[in-house]
Amino acid sequence: MNVYFYKEKNTGNVIVSKNILDDENFILLKVNDEDASLEKHVPIYEIEENKLIVKVGEILHPMIENHYIMWIALVSKNEIVIHYLKPEDDPVTEFEYKEKATIYAYCNVHGLWKSSVK
Secondary structure: OOOEEEEEOOOOOEEEEOOOOOOOOEEEOOEEOOOOOOOOOOEEEEEEOOEEEEEEOOOOOOOEOOEOEEEEEEEOOOOEEEEEOOOOOOOEEEEEOOOOOEEEEEEOOOEEEEEEOO
16 A cells, blocks of 8 residues: 655644645655664564564664654555554554555654565
8 A cells, every 4th residue: 555644834743645645734754764873763573473563773762752753653555553652662562464564663853764574
């Protein structure tokens, strides 16, 4: 499933859409998939039975009030599942395993990151 992530100019809220938006109030987010910064942002996963255990970064991403992973999403052929995080949470979650899905993570400072499930 193709999805697009947008940030609303006025509120900073991020939305996901199955369609391209033609609205000047929303900015299309660029998706990163290679981590060149000191903090690690690319979601990584392990498969355990029928679950994907997802962590953000080989070294866990910091989770402090002014710099944290706001959510982790799994986009598969038929669905979008989003798990929201708070600064005091670990940047770790689990999803039902979906072959050929895409995992997204959104950092409030460094934006949108992704990796693909094999």
